[in-house]
Amino acid sequence: MSPTADHWDDRPAMSATAPQGGARTVELPLWAELVWQAVLITLAFLVYFGVRGATEGSESAALANAARLTDIQERLGIMWEPGLQSLIADHQWMIALFNWVYIWGHWPAIGVVVVWLFVRHRYGFYLLRNAIFISGAIGLIFFLSIPMAPPRLVDDLNIIDTVTEQSKAYRTLQPPGLVNQYAAFPSLHFGFNMLMGIVLFRYAPYFWVKVIAVALPVAMAAAVVLTANHYVLDVLAGTIVALLGLWIAIRLRDSGKGDQIRAALAPRLAFRRWNGRQTRRSASHS
Secondary structure, eight states, X not given: OOOOGGGGOSSOSSOTTSOTTSOOOOOOOHHHHHHHHHHHHHHHHHHHXXXXXXXXXXXXXXXXXXXXXXXXXXXXXXXXXXXXXXXXXXXXXXXXXXXXXXXXXXXXXXXXXXXXXXXXXXXXXXXXXHHHHHHHHHHHHHHHHSOBOOGGGOGGGOOOOHHHHHOSHHHHHSOGGGOOTTBOSSOHHHHHHHHHHHHHHHHOSSHHHHHHHHHHHHHHHHHHHHTTSOOHHHHHHHHHHHHHHHHHHHHHHHHTHHHHHHHHHSOHHHHHHXXXXXXXXXXXXX
């Protein structure tokens, strides 16, 4: 069932100010919540890429799975990767454009949207964060169980790795030690961008921002294929995993579980003590 207006409400389904046990919680101030969320996201980022890098499958298994996937695409008539890249091979500006989208349209763009949502639409931020966390966890299961060599590593396809050959920026953003080169299926590089686009479209205050919210995931779908980092079916699988993560995140929020988890994770006890000292100090000066 598609999300209704209630699913996108900025208000939580259940108040996190009165968790089980009757203890009243105190909301963190903006700066403290921002620091805490930055720490939480950084830890999740390191865990995701750490596990992803540590679970890299064998080259032979990854190439065998890639052969099976390309065979399926050929049977479906969607083995488009070589032909699509050939369309831009003689146009350096197009290669540079899609490299740029692949590199700077991913984590940098997601980071900007995440910060904006945190400041302007807090529960939109929580929804996007949780959807990325959940879909990322699902993706790790696939990376572990189905290692997949991307098109750029399959010699028979005669496709070049445009990102590695022409840019060093991506390896700075994602150090090789944290990258599993056989994690092509599903494409969460696209999936995470799609999640960003969905949430941004909902909360965007201007029409031109909504256009960007639609255009960037579409451009990323093209970029992951044209740069030889993913197959067409990787993008489809990434779509399914990302939407599943979003659906679970919405269900958690609507059931109140999301608020309970958020209350459990937040370092509110320490802030209560800090807030109590601030209150007593203010009272002493009044």
